[in-house]
Amino acid sequence: MLRFLEMNLGRHSSIGCLAAGLILLGVHLPARAQDDPLPSWNDGPAKQAILDLVAATTTEGGADYVEPADRIATFDQDGTTWVEQPLYGQGLFALDRLAAMAPEHPDWKDTEPFKSVLTDDHAAMAKFTEKDWMEIVAVTHAGMSTADFEKIVDDWVPKSENPALKRGPVTSLVYQPMLEVMVYLRSNGFRTYIVTGGGQEFVRAYSQDIYGIPPAQVIGSSIVTKYEMKDGEPVLMRDPKLFFNDNNDGKAIGINLFIGERPQIAFGNTEGDKEMLEWTTAGDGARLGLLVLHDDAEREFAYGPADGLPDTKVGTFSQALMDSAKQNGWTVISMKDDWKTIFAGP
Amino acid sequence: MLRFLEMNLGRHSSIGCLAAGLILLGVHLPARAQDDPLPSWNDGPAKQAILDLVAATTTEGGADYVEPADRIATFDQDGTTWVEQPLYGQGLFALDRLAAMAPEHPDWKDTEPFKSVLTDDHAAMAKFTEKDWMEIVAVTHAGMSTADFEKIVDDWVPKSENPALKRGPVTSLVYQPMLEVMVYLRSNGFRTYIVTGGGQEFVRAYSQDIYGIPPAQVIGSSIVTKYEMKDGEPVLMRDPKLFFNDNNDGKAIGINLFIGERPQIAFGNTEGDKEMLEWTTAGDGARLGLLVLHDDAEREFAYGPADGLPDTKVGTFSQALMDSAKQNGWTVISMKDDWKTIFAGP
Numbered sequence: 001m002l003r004f005l006e007m008n009l010g011r012h013s014s015i016g017c018l019a020a021g022l023i024l025l026g027v028h029l030p031a032r033a034q035d036d037p038l039p040s041w042n043d044g045p046a047k048q049a050i051l052d053l054v055a056a057t058t059t060e061g062g063a064d065y066v067e068p069a070d071r072i073a074t075f076d077q078d079g080t081t082w083v084e085q086p087l088y089g090q091g092l093f094a095l096d097r098l099a100a101m102a103p104e105h106p107d108w109k110d111t112e113p114f115k116s117v118l119t120d121d122h123a124a125m126a127k128f129t130e131k132d133w134m135e136i137v138a139v140t141h142a143g144m145s146t147a148d149f150e151k152i153v154d155d156w157v158p159k160s161e162n163p164a165l166k167r168g169p170v171t172s173l174v175y176q177p178m179l180e181v182m183v184y185l186r187s188n189g190f191r192t193y194i195v196t197g198g199g200q201e202f203v204r205a206y207s208q209d210i211y212g213i214p215p216a217q218v219i220g221s222s223i224v225t226k227y228e229m230k231d232g233e234p235v236l237m238r239d240p241k242l243f244f245n246d247n248n249d250g251k252a253i254g255i256n257l258f259i260g261e262r263p264q265i266a267f268g269n270t271e272g273d274k275e276m277l278e279w280t281t282a283g284d285g286a287r288l289g290l291l292v293l294h295d296d297a298e299r300e301f302a303y304g305p306a307d308g309l310p311d312t313k314v315g316t317f318s319q320a321l322m323d324s325a326k327q328n329g330w331t332v333i334s335m336k337d338d339w340k341t342i343f344a345g346p
Numbered sequence: 347m348l349r350f351l352e353m354n355l356g357r358h359s360s361i362g363c364l365a366a367g368l369i370l371l372g373v374h375l376p377a378r379a380q381d382d383p384l385p386s387w388n389d390g391p392a393k394q395a396i397l398d399l400v401a402a403t404t405t406e407g408g409a410d411y412v413e414p415a416d417r418i419a420t421f422d423q424d425g426t427t428w429v430e431q432p433l434y435g436q437g438l439f440a441l442d443r444l445a446a447m448a449p450e451h452p453d454w455k456d457t458e459p460f461k462s463v464l465t466d467d468h469a470a471m472a473k474f475t476e477k478d479w480m481e482i483v484a485v486t487h488a489g490m491s492t493a494d495f496e497k498i499v500d501d502w503v504p505k506s507e508n509p510a511l512k513r514g515p516v517t518s519l520v521y522q523p524m525l526e527v528m529v530y531l532r533s534n535g536f537r538t539y540i541v542t543g544g545g546q547e548f549v550r551a552y553s554q555d556i557y558g559i560p561p562a563q564v565i566g567s568s569i570v571t572k573y574e575m576k577d578g579e580p581v582l583m584r585d586p587k588l589f590f591n592d593n594n595d596g597k598a599i600g601i602n603l604f605i606g607e608r609p610q611i612a613f614g615n616t617e618g619d620k621e622m623l624e625w626t627t628a629g630d631g632a633r634l635g636l637l638v639l640h641d642d643a644e645r646e647f648a649y650g651p652a653d654g655l656p657d658t659k660v661g662t663f664s665q666a667l668m669d670s671a672k673q674n675g676w677t678v679i680s681m682k683d684d685w686k687t688i689f690a691g692p
Contacts, residue, residue: 069560146602191562200606215607216562216604216606225599226599227599227625233628234598249573256571259561260547260560261561275573279573279580
């Protein structure tokens with residue numbers, strides 16, 4: 001998908017050369033659509049804020065100029081760069097994985113929390129405790145090597161489907177406007193990072209292909225890994241024990257731990273991103289925090305509960321977060337008003 | 347120091363242009379010294395192994411070719427890129443820091459482990475337990491914000507001195523041959539990482555200036571940080587509690603956690619680097635593990651106890667590690683035989 005986008009941009013730059021040639025010949029073309037680095041964004045305050053931040057940080061001699069090596073942009077994933085309803089992509093992975101593993105675990109059909117999942121008992125699943133989810137994560141995400149886990153995710157992605165939108169793979173449900181922002185920031189010297197509450201190794205399996213973001217620039221939650229020798233070869237085994245929770249305050253902590261520098265621009269969409277935006281925008285010079293508001297029931301989903309939108313419990317944008325945004329000068333992106341196109345996939 | 351080196355290399359490339367001009371005029375110069383990317387290395391198997399690894403991984407169409415984005419080199423720090431005797435640089439920092447803080451802590455003069463440090467009781471310090479050292483780390487490395495800690499390290503570095511060599515600052519005691527390897531690898535598309543058992547935030551304070559390595563490429567041991575609001579501004583406070591021990595198996599785990607890809611080349615010098623070299627050289631294609639042997643009492647230090655060298659307890663190169671090197675085909679760098687120059691500083 002990203003390759004498709006970069007091919008398109010490549011085509012634009014050939015058009016740019018053609019345009020330059022025509023200008024030399026005295027022929028003027030309307031340049032606007034070709035020059036727009038964010039064609040899926042409607043003109044408005046959100047798009048302008050992004051353009052202004054890039055102009056401020058990349059204009060040599062300007063008060064807010066940042067050396068290219070220090071230009072950093074961070075993106076939450078679920079609900080910010082791809083769909084998170086009716087369940088996080090990684091939740092869909094865990095449920096599919098349980099179903100695939102069930103034949104080897106006949107006891108699951110009589111044991112909770114597995115029984116509820118295997119019988120599609122949504123009412124029971126809605127009441128799952130954190131301990132229930134951890135038991136599911138333990139059997140679906142741990143007990144294998146890092147290499148084996150990567151292979152399992154790689155195999156799952158092309159077969160995956162979003163049950164509410166009846167579309168798949170889930171990686172086709174990334175937001176086209178956000179891919180454009182990533183390409184635009186990178187072309188202006190920024191390093192782009194995913195900073196997700198989701199699993200670091202889960203996202204790394206597809207981040208280069210989907211976002212153009214290499215493994216070292218994916219910061220996420222992680223479980224403990226153990227170094228072991230198997231048949232004379234070293235492996236890293238995944239243990240069912242939380243190592244790092246990259247959510248809420250964990251996002252600011254994770255940015256410091258993995259990057260060691262403060263971003264100039266950060267994108268999120270929920271309570272879990274608040275500290276990342278605080279940490280980002282508290283820095284000196286030009287900084288920008290943005291929050292995606294899902295207010296587009298027609299093309300995607302509408303949920304809050306801010307602004308009277310429904311409270312889906314997955315990906316909460318509370319009124320308190322909206323108040324923080326106002327107080328801190330963060331930009332709220334209205335999916336309905338700011339985005340011409342939603343999905344990168346067909 | 348690194349700037350000095352890169353200036354020198356810059357000067358070499360001007361000489362290169364001059365040489366090219368002279369060749370056009372039919373004048374031939376002996377090109378060898380100018381073309382050598384590792385001028386502080388004597389010709390020999392260690393230098394050749396590095397040149398061969400770079401040739402193998404960067405020759406397009408070759409069996410071992412690696413895309414530039416995936417070229418990764420990792421360097422242990424203490425004893426590999428700078429002096430670690432008679433005590434790790436960070437140990438010197440902790441002791442200097444205790445002395446500086448002592449006037450505000452009058453009780454320390456009667457309380458261990460502080461008393462032994464403040465009275466320079468080397469016999470007692472040699473018997474310090476891990477708990478003693480942790481108490482010293484707790485008061486010298488924790489209880490302040492990450493920003494304040496960075497400032498403390500920044501202030502200390504220029505005043506620091508190695509007590510055995512009577513030279514300072516400690517950052518002048520980095521090894522010139524290793525700086526050349528870093529520049530050479532980077533000029534061939536490699537990302538260079540420090541992977542140290544030492545403190546990640548300690549090394550980050552000077553890594554860009556000394557090694558040309560940015561904060562995000564310093565992987566080290568770390569303590570817990572906590573996100574707090576102070577006077578309306580977010581800060582990350584350093585807690586006296588170990589978060590990640592980047593030593594032994596921790597080096598392989600840390601490489602996977604922070605980079606998510608396996609290095610093609612890794613440099614170490616002690617037992618603590620064994621798993622990093624195992625993890626590196628177990629990868630497919632061309633891989634290289636190297637260990638610095640300190641066998642040069644005249645210009646630096648001589649310690650092992652491998653090959654009958656003295657056992658200093660700081661930075662142990664055991665006979666078992668030497669046996670592992672032979673078994674795994676790792677290259678041992680003899681400081682005495684392989685390095686023309688030792689220190690980058692004057």
